[in-house]
Amino acid sequence: MSPDDSEYPDGTAGSFPEPPVSFADREGRDIEIRPYDEDEFEEVVEMYVDFDPADRAQGIPPATEERVRDWLETLFEGLNVVAWHGDRAVGHATLVPGGNDDHELAIFVHQDYQRAGIGSRLIRALLGHGRANGVGKVWLTVERWNHAAVGLYESVGFETYGAESFEKEMALRL
Amino acid sequence: MNVLLGIGGSDDSIRALERTVSRAKAAGDELTVAILENPESDREPSNIETRVRDTLADAGFDAEVRHVSGDPGPELVDLAESDGYDQVVLGGGQRSPMGKIQLGHIAEFVLLNSPVTVTLVR
Numbered sequence: 001m002s003p004d005d006s007e008y009p010d011g012t013a014g015s016f017p018e019p020p021v022s023f024a025d026r027e028g029r030d031i032e033i034r035p036y037d038e039d040e041f042e043e044v045v046e047m048y049v050d051f052d053p054a055d056r057a058q059g060i061p062p063a064t065e066e067r068v069r070d071w072l073e074t075l076f077e078g079l080n081v082v083a084w085h086g087d088r089a090v091g092h093a094t095l096v097p098g099g100n101d102d103h104e105l106a107i108f109v110h111q112d113y114q115r116a117g118i119g120s121r122l123i124r125a126l127l128g129h130g131r132a133n134g135v136g137k138v139w140l141t142v143e144r145w146n147h148a149a150v151g152l153y154e155s156v157g158f159e160t161y162g163a164e165s166f167e168k169e170m171a172l173r174l
Numbered sequence: 175m176n177v178l179l180g181i182g183g184s185d186d187s188i189r190a191l192e193r194t195v196s197r198a199k200a201a202g203d204e205l206t207v208a209i210l211e212n213p214e215s216d217r218e219p220s221n222i223e224t225r226v227r228d229t230l231a232d233a234g235f236d237a238e239v240r241h242v243s244g245d246p247g248p249e250l251v252d253l254a255e256s257d258g259y260d261q262v263v264l265g266g267g268q269r270s271p272m273g274k275i276q277l278g279h280i281a282e283f284v285l286l287n288s289p290v291t292v293t294l295v296r
Binding site: 001002060094096098106141167 | 214272
């Protein structure tokens, strides 16, 4: 359930870079993060078709290519940034508009590119892109045991809200 | 089998109703539909009952329909145990704008506390 306005942090989050953002990851690979362009649909589909099933959370990304395509159509109605290693999509972060003048956030990094500092750059670039496009309220849910993800979200200013439930619920004001 | 369906009026519980009625008819199960007071749902219990009776009539299937007042999760678990049901069936959660599955609070409670098998309908 998305949060009420009163459940967001009082203050706004810090500053974030606007994409494009280029850097070398911890493996020395040259990575570029750019806003999604509709010509890049197939490359993003390819990343998700090859996604490790163990990295799935709360039913996403979907398991079959057909459902991945439907799901991405929905996500690409929102704001999206993609991390590239050359012409290969290796990470994707998205802000999907909801019903309360808010956006739901999710971030995915391909298993070959995890633990290399890409997620941290990707979420900051997404929030920079969101702020530049007038996004104010951002929320997400995350599995409680996923301490790496919770730590990442806290590092950019997300705070926990809501009653106890299976997933941890977090919100941030841009 | 003796099946207890809990329905609180959320969209996933309506879907669970339709699927469970057709499944019970095909399998020859005995079905009881328990209408719950779900604070997360906008549908009134009387509207839910109409929906339940319409669904049963459309399927040509007979089931007991009862109203359960009080805290829905604990009341449903109590009913399942005291009346000897073999299985509890509930809606399997709503999807967020992103497509993430989010379980309702009733399902969370029943999953963790029910002494009998729980089915979540997707």
